[in-house]
Amino acid sequence: MQVGGAFIISNTRNENLTWKLGIYVNNELFGLFVMPLSGIDWRINARNNLFGILPGNLTYEHKINDHFYYGANFRAITNSYAKSNSYWRIDENQLGLYLDTYFNKNLVLNIEAGHSLFRKIRTGEKIFRKLMLK
Template sequence: MVNKLLLFLFLISPLLSNSQQYVDLLNISYYKSGDTNFTNSSKSTSISIFDSKITLPIVLNEKTALITGFDFNIKKLQLFPNSNFSNLYYTRLKLGFATDHSDKWIGTYVLLPILSSDYKNISSDDIYLGGIAVWTYKKRKNFNYKFGLYTGNEAFGFYITPLVGIYYISPNSGFEISALIPGLFDVNFGVSNKTRLGIDYKGNSETFKIQNDKALTTYLENNSLEFSSYLQNNSLDKNLLLRLKIGYSTNSYDVYAVDDKINLSITPFKFGNNRTKLNSELDYSAFLKVEAIYRFPISSK
């Protein structure tokens, strides 16, 4: 009974785990870029990001479980050449549930209230509301399909993101692939009992309200893509995964006037996007990232 409850509870979701074999209860990482140049300028900046994710599931019964937790990250960079470094804070609560619709279909539904700004004079203007729904079709015990929708409001307006993905792990667990496009993609394989090599991709999309001279006049929209290769080891503890990542990232930290919005965003398209960007483009940059994950294994029996 316990294994059945846990297996049901921790099914694939971008907010929980990308597989049916485990759930990541805690994920902490630190990201540091190399020099990142402003386009058409001799000036550059660096980007540092501290990121943490916590998931706290609560089993209600054999078919239903609550999903709770929160994400928190801090980004530090210069938004303009010669400007001071800005600190951008992002806090997202997770509250929802997972339910077993049938032997083949599982649904995960989560509300995502977000507080996102430079945290100066925090008000209701810094709060957004989003939500995600993901349906998993279990083709086989080691292979499934995923379909979903992520939607909500941001500083620029309303957005909708369709989701599609897969999960597969080989019978000997030597090869694993998990994806939920457009945001997540990971392929890894074992080189020993304690070590795995992998490549992954992560898409970030978020907005932050920014105070200027104690007035809310601008917001920042971040759309960045991270491509990396990584080395993973769990020698310290079988459930504690330590990763060292080296990669390359696009950098889109665009500043707009607070009332400069679009009509609608359906990823990857923006309709009525006649906004005027107030800062310079940032070039691509290399980055180094260290990550610690506490992973709870689940029996597949």
């Protein structure tokens, strides 16, 4: 079983800017994963926004009109997968561009293109198996 979570506090400086700080903790197959978090939610002006929580994600968004938005995003993803008594860990950074088309308030078509940078794949033994065998 995998248990984890995040604790985030927000500081709203004004109606256009909110800062966020926190910590993410997760029990991954490779061990305890702890990561400090720093975030922003900034309405730069009526058409431009910057938001996200680093090191996980950051998005720039530009509003063309009420139905079309485009932007750029960054995502840092860490995944682990079980394989009998071992695991695979994948660390990946993604950069992308996107276009959102709003058909109505609840229906959005998202088109995204991007590339993975600095992908690293590691393997190892599951920690709980090591502890059980001792």
